[in-house]
Amino acid sequence: MLILISSSLLFLAALVLMTLRxxxxxxxxxxxxxxxxxxxxxxxxxxxxxxxxxxFSLPAxxxxxxxxxxxxxxxxxxxxxxxxxxxxxxLAILLTAVARPTLTNPFAWAGxxxxxxLGLLAVTANNPxxxxxIWGALDLVELVAQIRSxxxxxxxxxxxxxxxxxxxxxGLLLWANxxxxxxxxxxxxxxxxxxxxxxxxxxxxxxxxxxxLHLPYSAESILRRGFGTSFRLISAAxxxxxxxxxxxxxxxxxxxxxxLALAVIAALYGGWMWLRAPDELIGRPYWVIGLAALAxxxxxxxxxxxxxxxxxxxxxxxxxxxxxxxxxxxxxxALLLGAWSLSSLPFSLTGGAWLRxxxxxxxFVIAAQALLxxxxxxxxxxxxxxxxxxxxxxxxxxVYLSGIVLLVALQFLLGITGWGGALQVGAxxxxxxxxxxAAILVWATPRLRILNPIRAHWVGxxxxxxxxxxxxxxxxxxxxxxxxxxxxxxxxxxxxxMWTLLFMALFILYLTQGLP
Amino acid sequence: xxxxLIWILLPFLAGALILFFLPEKYSSIAGGTLAALLSLAALIxxxxxxxxxxxxxxxxxxxxxxxxxxxVLTAADGALLSMIYGVAxxxxxxxxxxxxxxxxxxxxxxxxxxxxxSIAVEPFLYASxxxxxxxxxxxxxxxxVYQKAGRGVVRFLVYQTLAMPFILFSGWALAGVxxxxxxxxxxxxxxxxxxxxxxxxxxxxPFYNWIPLLLEEVSPYVVGFLLWSLxxxxxxxxxxxxxxxxxISASPQISSAIVFSGTVMVVSGGVFASxxxxxxxxxxxxxxxxxxxxxxxxxxRSPRVVDVIFLLLIPRGLELVVWAFALSIIKRQAYSLRLxxxxxxxxxxxxxxxxxxxxxxxxxGFPLLAGFPSRLALWQELAGYSLTVSFWxxxxxxxxxxxxxxxxxxxxxxxxxASWGINESWAQIIMLSLGVAGLFAIGIFPQILQPLLxxxxxxxxxxxx
Numbered sequence: 001m002l003i004l005i006s007s008s009l010l011f012l013a014a015l016v017l018m019t020l021r022x023x024x025x026x027x028x029x030x031x032x033x034x035x036x037x038x039x040x041x042x043x044x045x046x047x048x049x050x051x052x053x054x055x056f057s058l059p060a061x062x063x064x065x066x067x068x069x070x071x072x073x074x075x076x077x078x079x080x081x082x083x084x085x086x087x088x089x090x091l092a093i094l095l096t097a098v099a100r101p102t103l104t105n106p107f108a109w110a111g112x113x114x115x116x117x118l119g120l121l122a123v124t125a126n127n128p129x130x131x132x133x134i135w136g137a138l139d140l141v142e143l144v145a146q147i148r149s150x151x152x153x154x155x156x157x158x159x160x161x162x163x164x165x166x167x168x169x170x171g172l173l174l175w176a177n178x179x180x181x182x183x184x185x186x187x188x189x190x191x192x193x194x195x196x197x198x199x200x201x202x203x204x205x206x207x208x209x210x211x212x213l214h215l216p217y218s219a220e221s222i223l224r225r226g227f228g229t230s231f232r233l234i235s236a237a238x239x240x241x242x243x244x245x246x247x248x249x250x251x252x253x254x255x256x257x258x259x260l261a262l263a264v265i266a267a268l269y270g271g272w273m274w275l276r277a278p279d280e281l282i283g284r285p286y287w288v289i290g291l292a293a294l295a296x297x298x299x300x301x302x303x304x305x306x307x308x309x310x311x312x313x314x315x316x317x318x319x320x321x322x323x324x325x326x327x328x329x330x331x332x333x334a335l336l337l338g339a340w341s342l343s344s345l346p347f348s349l350t351g352g353a354w355l356r357x358x359x360x361x362x363x364f365v366i367a368a369q370a371l372l373x374x375x376x377x378x379x380x381x382x383x384x385x386x387x388x389x390x391x392x393x394x395x396x397x398x399v400y401l402s403g404i405v406l407l408v409a410l411q412f413l414l415g416i417t418g419w420g421g422a423l424q425v426g427a428x429x430x431x432x433x434x435x436x437x438a439a440i441l442v443w444a445t446p447r448l449r450i451l452n453p454i455r456a457h458w459v460g461x462x463x464x465x466x467x468x469x470x471x472x473x474x475x476x477x478x479x480x481x482x483x484x485x486x487x488x489x490x491x492x493x494x495x496x497x498m499w500t501l502l503f504m505a506l507f508i509l510y511l512t513q514g515l516p
Numbered sequence: 517x518x519x520x521l522i523w524i525l526l527p528f529l530a531g532a533l534i535l536f537f538l539p540e541k542y543s544s545i546a547g548g549t550l551a552a553l554l555s556l557a558a559l560i561x562x563x564x565x566x567x568x569x570x571x572x573x574x575x576x577x578x579x580x581x582x583x584x585x586x587x588v589l590t591a592a593d594g595a596l597l598s599m600i601y602g603v604a605x606x607x608x609x610x611x612x613x614x615x616x617x618x619x620x621x622x623x624x625x626x627x628x629x630x631x632x633x634s635i636a637v638e639p640f641l642y643a644s645x646x647x648x649x650x651x652x653x654x655x656x657x658x659x660x661v662y663q664k665a666g667r668g669v670v671r672f673l674v675y676q677t678l679a680m681p682f683i684l685f686s687g688w689a690l691a692g693v694x695x696x697x698x699x700x701x702x703x704x705x706x707x708x709x710x711x712x713x714x715x716x717x718x719x720x721x722p723f724y725n726w727i728p729l730l731l732e733e734v735s736p737y738v739v740g741f742l743l744w745s746l747x748x749x750x751x752x753x754x755x756x757x758x759x760x761x762x763x764i765s766a767s768p769q770i771s772s773a774i775v776f777s778g779t780v781m782v783v784s785g786g787v788f789a790s791x792x793x794x795x796x797x798x799x800x801x802x803x804x805x806x807x808x809x810x811x812x813x814x815x816x817r818s819p820r821v822v823d824v825i826f827l828l829l830i831p832r833g834l835e836l837v838v839w840a841f842a843l844s845i846i847k848r849q850a851y852s853l854r855l856x857x858x859x860x861x862x863x864x865x866x867x868x869x870x871x872x873x874x875x876x877x878x879x880x881g882f883p884l885l886a887g888f889p890s891r892l893a894l895w896q897e898l899a900g901y902s903l904t905v906s907f908w909x910x911x912x913x914x915x916x917x918x919x920x921x922x923x924x925x926x927x928x929x930x931x932x933x934a935s936w937g938i939n940e941s942w943a944q945i946i947m948l949s950l951g952v953a954g955l956f957a958i959g960i961f962p963q964i965l966q967p968l969l970x971x972x973x974x975x976x977x978x979x980x981x
Contacts, residue, residue: 059963061889061961061962061963062962062963062966062969063820063823063966063969063970065820065823066820066823066824066827066889066892066893066896067889067892067893067962068896129892132883133883133884133960135883136882136883136884136885136888137883137884140884147862147928151932151933152931152932153860153929153930153931153932156925156928156929156930157925157928157929159928160921160924160925160928161921161925163921163924164917164918164921167882167917167921168914168917170882170883171910171913171914171917174881174895174910175910177895177899178895178898178899178903178906178910179899179903180899181895181896181899181900182899182900182903182906480787480791481791484787484788484791485791487788488725488728488788491722491725492667492725492728492729496671496725497671497674499722500722500723500725503721503722504712504715504722504723508708
């Protein structure tokens with residue numbers, strides 16, 4: 001029931017905001033309602049700790065004989081860190097909104113709250129059927145919001161392409177269901193067939209842009225800091241939550257090393273592009289790909305706790321950086337603490353990220369991790385393009401800072417308590433090497449031209465080179481289109497009925513072959 | 517008063533009255549109101565059971581004799597009638613929002629009445645004659661006055677007409693098989709005849725080429741109505757066959773052939789849909805794919821076959837009406853419906869485009885939409901049957917998904933700075949909103965169909981038991 005209370009608080013606040021917007025109420029009242037809803041939701045989430053683990057299910061669909069799985073949610077050591085991160089991010093978005101006076105849009109706040117509610121439901125989904133429904137809702141909300149906020153044919157096309165990759169991810173999850181049922185297993189996370197496990201990884205990887213490597217989102221900052229951050233990070237978290245449920249038995253497949261290799265390539269690519277991105281918002285898609293790829297690597301190495309840790313880092317560390325639109329010395333220093341959370345050093349948020357051996361892939365993973373850490377440090381210290389807090393009233397400064405500090409504090413809190421991945425010493429040598437390499441990269445960035453940021457207009461789906469590979473698939477598609485047009489024209493033409501009768505004769509011949 | 521008079525004769529006569537006497541303006545709304553009332557009546561008044569209202573006792577008898585044949589609608593038919601006339605009411609009221617000419621209201625009511633007669637007639641083989649009559653009545657709907665019939669209309673009539681002799685002949689042959697079950701030759705003959713008859717009626721590959729042709733030639737709304745009504749009643753007719761001749765569904769060879777036919781329909785429908793440059797034809801191939809799913813479900817020999825098929829049929833009615841309605845609104849702006857002409861229309865007709873995409877995604881089985889529960893149920897059954905068949909069906913659905921994203925991409929690719937605006941009329945806005953709300957309602961709470969679904973298995977004596 002607590003799951004329902006927490007998510008309902010967010011949905012309710014969103015509903016009240018919409019009502020207030022329609023009645024043209026004062027923006028300050030609307031903001032207070034939004035923050036109140038977000039704060040209550042976060043408090044209620046911490047109350048879960050007293051009762052965990054617990055479940056909540058909605059009445060099953062009917063007829064019962066056809067729908068075996070109920071809509072089921074579960075709060076446990078795997079879902080709690082995600083829930084806490086999403087709730088904190090939602091509240092932080094609303095708190096930091098005070099520093100963005102031109103964007104006091106209750107619709108955007110309502111959107112962030114509703115997304116937070118959906119995110120909570122997604123990460124607590126306890127069977128793929130429930131997750132399918134929540135993914136569907138998230139994808140539709142994201143599609144509508146993005147189409148409303150972009151302009152021009154190319155941007156609109158990108159939005160639809162990213163929507164299509166995510167629904168193909170939904171398709172893969174459904175295929176995992178079919179494989180699991182065909183193998184005689186039920187389709188819930190506890191008893192899923194090992195044969196279906198890799199499809200789960202592929203489904204999450206496809207939605208995140210990791211397997212195969214592609215940009216699921218546009219590289220440009222078309223969505224605003226607050227709402228855009230909510231979209232990108234919560235959407236990614238909803239996919240990462242699936243990685244925590246991959247059955248260990250499924251990783252013995254011969255395909256696992258190939259998938260690991262693809263994930264490592266994605267991590268290196270994401271890290272490299274993130275390091276060289278001109279600013280954090282343009283680099284945001286690469287941040288998501290890089291961190292998500294590390295989560296996939298953890299899951300494929302048999303460590304679901306690692307996937308959760310990277311997922312939380314993606315939200316909390318990324319959220320604190322993407323929401324920072326104000327130049328403030330202490331704030332910049334506080335943000336740097338995110339590097340600790342990314343380091344996988346003992347007792348950090350990602351301390352349990354590498355509990356299993358990575359073998360041949362370890363050096364590459366260390367390199368990818370170092371690229372992401374150094375990129376984070378570079379963006380956190382970047383002063384240009386940010387406003388100043390000096391001219392703002394004291395309360396506004398305090399509220400804004402509390403939003404960022406909330407995310408930083410939660411990184412430390414989750415490093416030491418609240419779930420199975422807390423207080424882990426982990427692979428300290430791996431972490432030390434990654435941290436050292438990151439420090440070298442930070443030192444070398446201003447000194448080596450190759451590490452310098454690239455120009456903003458160079459960063460894009462078309463110029464990235466990755467998506468140009470996929471354009472080759474159009475040639476195959478065009479060829480198939482030509483064949484299908486020929487068949488259709490033949491069957492629909494003047495001689496169509498004769499062709500139809502020929503097919504009929506062939507069909508009967510085929511069937512009679514099977515008869516004794 | 518007898519049930520066949522209320523649900524067959526009354527709408528048929530009402531259709532004739534609308535055609536000859538009612539002004540154009542009120543025709544669709546009058547037809548829609550009558551259909552809605554008939555749907556409600558089927559839900560409220562049980563057939564062949566005395567109903568006491570105060571001191572008044574009402575009993576609707578189940579049968580009526582007509583030229584030596586009887587038409588029987590039992591209590592079990594109540595849910596089915598309610599569903600049929602409910603969806604028909606939605607078609608007619610949407611036609612009002614499109615300012616359709618009265619021919620549609622009149623003839624569609626008469627077609628639904630004839631098709632209802634096809635499920636009530638005894639001996640049931642006469643249903644094929646009634647289906648043929650309904651197909652012939654559709655011709656004036658498809659061909660405007662003083663115009664030559666296009667190739668699609670001719671094909672439609674040819675294939676529907678070819679079905680009738682095959683089914684009548686198979687009925688005669690099946691009687692022989694029942695008398696002499698060991699005669700393998702007779703069994704094979706009757707099975708082949710029956711299969712061909714239904715292949716024509718369902719539009720099994722390659723007999724469905726009239727569907728995309730029609731969607732290019734005539735109003736997508738009229739074609740959508742025919743795709744809904746003819747397929748729905750053909751399905752019930754086919755289920756009647758499977759129920760009466762239990763050996764058909766018990767035979768592994770025939771079941772395999774049915775599954776094979778359904779799979780080919782799904783794969784070809786999905787693949788062809790993904791390659792289309794005409795959004796009307798996309799709808800046609802989507803309807804073919806969905807019919808393929810129904811055929812596939814019939815061959816699965818599952819005890820839950822009736823539930824699965826009706827779970828597929830009910831949302832199909834809503835999907836097709838929403839899709840065809842949205843397509844008709846768009847067609848007024850972009851007559852040819854080619855992708856090049858509908859580019860960027862999402863900003864001019866946001867509601868129509870949203871409804872069209874919602875209906876398209878629903879047919880693919882997108883979560884939260886009406887098609888999802890039925891697809892989920894079918895996937896579970898298919899997984900138990902064969903992973904290979906599941907893969908091919910998955911491929912077909914994937915093709916339809918590609919078509920949906922292609923259509924969506926073209927719709928939203930407006931020029932820079934193109935403004936958003938709602939150009940749909942109030943009536944259209946209301947009907948589109950209701951349709952999309954219905955798609956989501958069934959997708960999220962499929963149990964709302966349970967009152968209808970619970971009674972439907974009673975229509976059959978053996979099937980699904």
